[in-house]
Amino acid sequence: xxxxxxxLTGLSGAGKTTIATLLASELERRGRLVEHLxxxxxxxxxxxxxxxxxxxxxxxxxxxxxxxxxxxxLGAAVLVSAISPYxxxxxxxxxxxxxxxxxxxxxxxxxxxECRQRDPKGLYERALAGDIVNFTGVSDPYEPPANPDxxxxxxxxxxxxxxxxxxDKLSELGLVRPALGA
Amino acid sequence: xxxxxxxLTGLSGAGKTTIATLLASELERRGRLVEHLxxxxxxxxxxxxxxxxxxxxxxxxxxxxxxxxxxxxLGAAVLVSAISPYxxxxxxxxxxxxxxxxxxxxxxxxxxxECRQRDPKGLYERALAGDIVNFTGVSDPYEPPANPDxxxxxxxxxxxxxxxxxxDKLSELGLVRPALGA
Numbered sequence: 001x002x003x004x005x006x007x008l009t010g011l012s013g014a015g016k017t018t019i020a021t022l023l024a025s026e027l028e029r030r031g032r033l034v035e036h037l038x039x040x041x042x043x044x045x046x047x048x049x050x051x052x053x054x055x056x057x058x059x060x061x062x063x064x065x066x067x068x069x070x071x072x073x074l075g076a077a078v079l080v081s082a083i084s085p086y087x088x089x090x091x092x093x094x095x096x097x098x099x100x101x102x103x104x105x106x107x108x109x110x111x112x113x114e115c116r117q118r119d120p121k122g123l124y125e126r127a128l129a130g131d132i133v134n135f136t137g138v139s140d141p142y143e144p145p146a147n148p149d150x151x152x153x154x155x156x157x158x159x160x161x162x163x164x165x166x167x168d169k170l171s172e173l174g175l176v177r178p179a180l181g182a
Numbered sequence: 183x184x185x186x187x188x189x190l191t192g193l194s195g196a197g198k199t200t201i202a203t204l205l206a207s208e209l210e211r212r213g214r215l216v217e218h219l220x221x222x223x224x225x226x227x228x229x230x231x232x233x234x235x236x237x238x239x240x241x242x243x244x245x246x247x248x249x250x251x252x253x254x255x256l257g258a259a260v261l262v263s264a265i266s267p268y269x270x271x272x273x274x275x276x277x278x279x280x281x282x283x284x285x286x287x288x289x290x291x292x293x294x295x296e297c298r299q300r301d302p303k304g305l306y307e308r309a310l311a312g313d314i315v316n317f318t319g320v321s322d323p324y325e326p327p328a329n330p331d332x333x334x335x336x337x338x339x340x341x342x343x344x345x346x347x348x349x350d351k352l353s354e355l356g357l358v359r360p361a362l363g364a
Contacts, residue, residue, distance in 0.1 A: 066227055
């Protein structure tokens with residue numbers, strides 16, 4: 001089966017990992033081999049020495065992009081959940097991945113205010129207090145996709161609805177078969 | 183098809199990359215998806231910041247092991263060609279990979295003297311002159327496998343013969359089908 005990568009980009013706390021996890025279960029239920037590459041997890045595994053400067057963020061994201069391209073080549077359904085704040089870096093990843101399969105950019109869109117209210121890890125509070133520097137959306141830029149394949153508004157839809165909309169998009173693009181009995 | 187990893191370990195210049203490249207072609211000819219993870223290539227791609235201390239070598243090899251385990255999980259025929267001088271580190275990689283498929287340790291065995299005579303990149307000369315520190319086999323240890331699945335003696339067999347012996351081993355272990363018409 002042809003591989004593809006769904007690239008979820010958005011602010012910290014937007015819901016990327018939650019949506020990717022739901023999407024992974026559903027794709028596995030449909031018989032796909034899934035590789036979920038989460039920004040934080042890959043950073044710990046492959047790049048513990050990198051920080052959050054632009055250069056270091058770019059290195060981390062490009063390593064994820066390279067990994068995603070390898071897994072796409074092997075036929076996996078790859079889910080990337082990573083802030084990936086820079087448009088140019090995401091485009092470089094797209095180019096690597098599209099050599100081997102589909103690339104679907106999903107913008108997990110939510111306001112910084114909404115993220116501040118959720119703030120499950122207390123990171124926004126610390127960033128606003130100046131305890132964390134280079135924090136995306138507070139003291140570091142986030143460049144939204146110019147033309148994403150899909151935008152998910154997680155302030156007004158549940159994670160399950162977002163995951164379903166992403167699956168619908170994958171079906172529409174011919175990357176997954178419709179669910180049995182659907 | 184079930185994934186597996188063939189791990190070629192041995193001194194610099196022993197012939198690991200050459201044999202892995204031949205093995206990759208043959209496995210692709212037999213319809214397998216192959217992922218060749220070469221120590222030098224992965225280092226440039228994922229770990230340009232790492233040097234050649236024991237800790238840095240271990241980090242590089244463990245990253246390769248993790249990658250190999252992901253690709254094995256996706257059903258690939260993974261070929262690792264990396265000096266990977268430390269037994270304990272190779273065993274950690276084996277454990278990661280065996281969660282998902284077969285692990286075949288191939289010792290590419292050749293003496294340091296033979297490598298010095300070949301020395302295609304002039305590295306042994308520089309290491310012996312003291313221009314390169316931490317050079318495996320000269321100023322850094324190499325721990326040969328205690329019980330490899332296969333030992334290839336590249337001083338007395340051609341790379342093509344070595345690749346064929348590796349393929350025979352993979353058939354014997356039930357990891358690849360015999361060649362058509364063989």
